[in-house]
Every structure is written in C-alpha cells, then in structure tokens.
Amino acid sequence: MKPVNLKELARELNLSVSTVSRALRDSWEISTPTKQRVSDLARKMNFQPNPYASSLRKRHSRTIALVIPEIANNFFALAIKGIETVAREKGYHVLIYLTNEEVEEEIAIANSLQSGRVDGVIMSLCGSMQDTEHLLELQQRNLPLVFFDRVSETVAAPKVITNDYESGFIATEHLFHAGCRRIAHLTMSMDLSISQRRQQGYTDALTRYELSIHPERVIHSGRDESNTYQRIKALFLSEERPDGVFASVEKLAVLVYHICRELQLKIPDDIKVISFSNLLTASLLNPSLTTIAQPAYEMGREAAAILFRRLEKKTSEDRVMLPAALEVRQSTRAGS
Amino acid sequence: MKPVNLKELARELNLSVSTVSRALRDSWEISTPTKQRVSDLARKMNFQPNPYASSLRKRHSRTIALVIPEIANNFFALAIKGIETVAREKGYHVLIYLTNEEVEEEIAIANSLQSGRVDGVIMSLCGSMQDTEHLLELQQRNLPLVFFDRVSETVAAPKVITNDYESGFIATEHLFHAGCRRIAHLTMSMDLSISQRRQQGYTDALTRYELSIHPERVIHSGRDESNTYQRIKALFLSEERPDGVFASVEKLAVLVYHICRELQLKIPDDIKVISFSNLLTASLLNPSLTTIAQPAYEMGREAAAILFRRLEKKTSEDRVMLPAALEVRQSTRAGS
DNA sequence: CTGAAAGCGCTTACAG
DNA sequence: CTGAAAGCGCTTACAG
Structure with missing residues (x-):
C-alpha cells in the first residue's frame, strides 16, 4: 500500500496542497468546515x-542523538529510559549510538x-576520552x-552529574573507617593518569585519596576485560x-567478587568492596554490596x-548536580 | 557555522551540482581528476x-526502529547492543522506542x-499483547x-527466538527432579490467560507443566510492581x-528473593527458584540463582x-531458534 | 565526461 | 479564507 x-x-x-497542509497544522487562516473536511x-x-x-523544509528533525559508552549497565539503561520518556513526551525521536568505550568510535x-x-x-x-575536537x-x-555523568569540563556545554568527587571522598572515608589502609581504586579509564584526567577536567570517581595519597594504586581497566x-x-x-577496593563501575566490582571467589579471599574480611553502582541485585549478592547509587533515571x-x-x-x-546515595551493606562491614 | x-x-x-553529487558517490561517469578535486x-x-x-529523494532513510518493552533488563540491553553493532556496520541508524510493557504505547x-x-x-x-492490528x-x-524473543505467531514476519517451550519444560523438570511438587510460574503477561496466549500463538516461557497440569498456579504480573x-x-x-518458582523474567526472580528474605523463607530449602535471566550477577547472588540464559547479544x-x-x-x-542454556546453581539445590 | 531540469513531499511568504 | 509558486538539498533520467 503506497x-x-x-x-x-x-x-x-478539490483543494490546493497549501490549504490542506495548513488545515492539518490547524492554521488560523483556514475555515473550520475546511479543517473538518x-x-x-x-x-x-x-x-x-x-x-x-x-524536516528538509523546516530544517529540523525532531530527533536527538544519544551517545553512550555501554548499555549492559543498569545506570545507562535507566538513563536511556529517562531520556526516551521525556523525548517521547515532547514528540522527539531518539537515535541511539554505543561507543563501546572506544575513543575512535565516539569520534566517528x-x-x-x-x-x-x-x-x-x-x-x-x-572513560578514556581526552580529545575534545569532535565535541x-x-x-x-x-x-x-x-553531557551526563561522564562529562568534559573543557567543553562548554550543560552537564548533568552526580557529586562524584564528594561521593568518592565519602566512599574512601567509609573504607578507611571500616579499617582499610591499602585502598585500590578501579576505574574504566585505561589511558589516562590521574593527573592527566585532572588537567583535562575529566570528572569521574576522583577522590581526594586517589589524587593525593596513593595515585599509584589506581588500576585502570579498559576494553580488554580478560x-x-x-x-x-x-x-x-x-x-x-x-584491603579495600573502590570500583567506579559495577562491572569491576563484579570482577572483584569473582576474583575473590577464585582466590578464596573473603569479602569483607580480607578485602572490603564498595562500588558506584545501580545494580538491582546489590542487596542480594553474597555478601551484599555496599554501593554509591546514582539517580540514573532522573539524570x-x-x-x-x-x-x-x-x-x-x-x-x-x-x-545540574544530583546527589548520589551511599548504601552501606555487608561488603564493607568492619572486622570484629 | 552554516x-x-x-x-x-x-x-x-565551477562544476554543476549534478557532477559534484555524482563525484561524491564515486560514479563511473565522472573522471578521476574531477572526483579528486x-x-x-x-x-x-x-x-x-x-x-x-x-532520504526524501531516495525514498529510504537508512534508519530502523527498535521497539522493546523495557530496558533495565540485561537481556534487552544485550540485544540492543547486538542490533546497534550490526546496524552501524551496515551504515544504518537506530531509533529506540520503549513501550514500558504498555499495550497502548506499543500501538501508538x-x-x-x-x-x-x-x-x-x-x-x-x-507481555500482554494480543492485538495485532497495529502490526x-x-x-x-x-x-x-x-520479531525477537516476544513474538506474535499470528503475524507473518521473521522471528528470532529461543527454544522457550523446551527450556520451560526443562526448567520445570529440573524443579521436579529437585523435589518440587507445587510449582508456581511467574510471568509478566498480566492480561492473558494461558489458553488465550496459546490461541494467540503468543510465545514466551510456556511450558508443558503450565499448560497441562496446574494452569491456576500461574501468577501474571504486570506494570504495577508493588x-x-x-x-x-x-x-x-x-x-x-x-515449593518451586519458575520466573519468566529476572525482575520477578529478584522480587521472589526479596519476598523470601522478608518472610524468612530459605532458598532453596523452603522454595527453589529458577529464572529466565541474563543477570551477570546470577552466580554471585545469595544463594546463586539457577538460570536459563538466552543468547541475547546473538539474538x-x-x-x-x-x-x-x-x-x-x-x-x-x-x-531462527537459538538455544538457551540451563545453568544450575544453588537456588534449586535438592534438599538433603 | 558534464550539465540542465525535474522531482522527492512538504512549508510558507506572497498575492488576492 | 484559499491558491500559485518557490524552495529545502539532494538524486537521477535525459540530453549532449
């Protein structure tokens, strides 16, 4: 059917194209009976x-693009949902693009x-984006x-973030108070040193601890998960x-759980774990995972x-800076 | 910048628009030096x-639409990733739409x-779609x-599914062999009775058990989660x-874990749980969750x-029917 | 090998 | 209140 x-x-x-077009857009120039017909x-x-x-004629498309690094992550899934909901309310369409954490793909x-x-x-x-030319x-x-969540401070554009710096500090303090003295930070930013990220104004789970005390303890992950x-x-x-691990994404916390199981290390006795995460199952894990949850949908x-x-x-x-929430669970329980 | x-x-x-257009599309009609310039x-x-x-001129848009019921679900997240990957390889763009499990939204x-x-x-x-007119x-x-995963058998279109019927049977048998005699099936299809779904040819985690033995034990969930x-x-x-629960989506399995915790029911001793699920954390739950995992990305x-x-x-x-995989874990361990 | 012209299906300034 | 015309930025059949 054409x-x-x-x-x-x-x-x-028996009308002109112009009249029909105007009638459909409910123009005041058109008579009510014509509009009806x-x-x-x-x-x-x-x-x-x-x-x-x-779109060609009006020079806009009522379409927006959503570019995110990954999707099998509850934070991004919920953020997409929030974006799609608002977009549809406004009559906009959403094109989705995944960069898979690869700089080249983001640029393309x-x-x-x-x-x-x-x-x-x-x-x-x-995670490792330092280049801003494409932006x-x-x-x-x-x-x-x-921008949301993973933003560039050097590019002047609105940003929706959580209080990562503060949360990172709180998380690290939390580990410290639970008795940790050798804390490792795990992040997805493969290529950047802390000081580079600082210079680039890259915002993530940067913490005072990370920046000032033991920058050498930061493990940068990346695309090669094995x-x-x-x-x-x-x-x-x-x-x-x-004796303490602070993961900036849930994927890394899950990795730590698996590794501890393999090495027969006990969480929280041998190692305490805290993670930025929106995992629905955080409270059901063994042991339940202490998280800093971001308001993903709202963001x-x-x-x-x-x-x-x-x-x-x-x-x-x-x-816009929204508050993240520390949810203390068993994975950071202080030793007896 | 315009x-x-x-x-x-x-x-x-100093060329015509036509020549430039053809040169850019690498037409054989255009000389090499001109193409170069x-x-x-x-x-x-x-x-x-x-x-x-x-798009207007060529009458196609190199854009496809992806319509899914929800996104905060590892299965759909991975499926989106698979679709986006192939689409971008082919030079296509992907518009994403979420129905939020609501029939009216799907129709709109x-x-x-x-x-x-x-x-x-x-x-x-x-889950509850029986209407096919919009399709x-x-x-x-x-x-x-x-269609993929949640398909309509009455609409003639290609379908990518897993062997749900068989998997459902295997899952139910698994519960049976673990000692369950009172098995409840939990599904997201709120409105449809089993026989209606059968008539509509609606495919999901239908099982022989469900269809023939205790259809009254099926709990249909829906949008109202509380x-x-x-x-x-x-x-x-x-x-x-x-004494056994078979959940057709991980969200319901998670609900069951929470309810058991509240009611102090022990999994697997009091109730055994199995679920269709692609949860990355299934093996880390307390107790670890027996799942039937679908090859979401491949689908x-x-x-x-x-x-x-x-x-x-x-x-x-x-x-195309791809095999789902039963992964037996602690939540269905046979009693001692 | 290159160009002039028509046309995809709309919208809108202009004229009446 | 309605219509004829131009034009958005491309592509392509036709002509040379």
Missing part, C-alpha cells in the same frame, strides 16, 4: 506526513552527527550538546594486596529536559 | 550530505512508524518487520505456598542481520 501524500488529499478534496479525509486515508520532507559517531541528522545530542563520554566541531555546527581480570588478580596475589530526564529547553531557545541550567 | 551544501561546493569548483574540497569544507534531502509507537521514518522495524512485544498495518505499508509483590507474598503466605545480531537481508531484497530465514 502511502498517501498531501497532493492526493488535495485532489480528493481535511482532517476527516486524512484520518480516513490514514495520511501520515512524510517526516523527511518536513560525533562526526557523523554533523550532517544535520539530529537537532541535539546527549552524550556520556568514553567542539559539533558545537561549531550549532548543535546543542548536553586482561583487567588478570591485572586485578595479580594485584591481589602480590605483596601489595589491598536521564534532567539531561533531556535541559536539551529540550535549549532547543526551544529557553535558557537552562549549565550544570 | 553547513556547506552541494551548491556551494559546485560554485567553488571534488573529494578534496568536500573534505576541506567538511561537507556532510543532508540525510533528510537524500507502531502507528507513528507508518510515516516512512524508518526502513524497517525490529520488535519485541509487550498488520505496518506490514501493509510494506515495512519489513522482524501489587505483584503483594500478590506473590500473599501466595507465599497461603496454604498454597509453592540481537541475528534479528538485525535478517532485517538487513530483507532490506537488501535477499531472502532470509523465517524463523
């Missing part, structure tokens, strides 16, 4: 305006977004850009074995709301 | 063809997809449609308390591959 277009509606109604027939013939024609995706395919972009950066180019195209497994395992077998909603405010040329916040 | 278009490139090069300038001016103009989304915005659709249906209308528009919690809890407190890839084969007018399978 889709019906304005021209056919017009012919059928037009909308009746449109419904009857199941008319659907071609979105590409109107950002470049392809320069084509005018979308009216705006919501992004969460790769700046997006802005040069006047494409509104909103390798990460080996590296953490080696650390746990070494003289340097930590998604907020990022989308800010983007749409920008698209409507309204002013919007430049920075 | 984006550059073909006309400006042509003016700059054109592509050099295009790169220099950062030319990006307007996708809406070419399907209807909006009739506009020609996408070249094809990949869908996983709401048939999509097909009447000649929009290629591929209510589901209460209903399961009531069941567990009743005379009818099951996503397969669904996308079939859709693209259809878009390229090649023939494709009508039905």
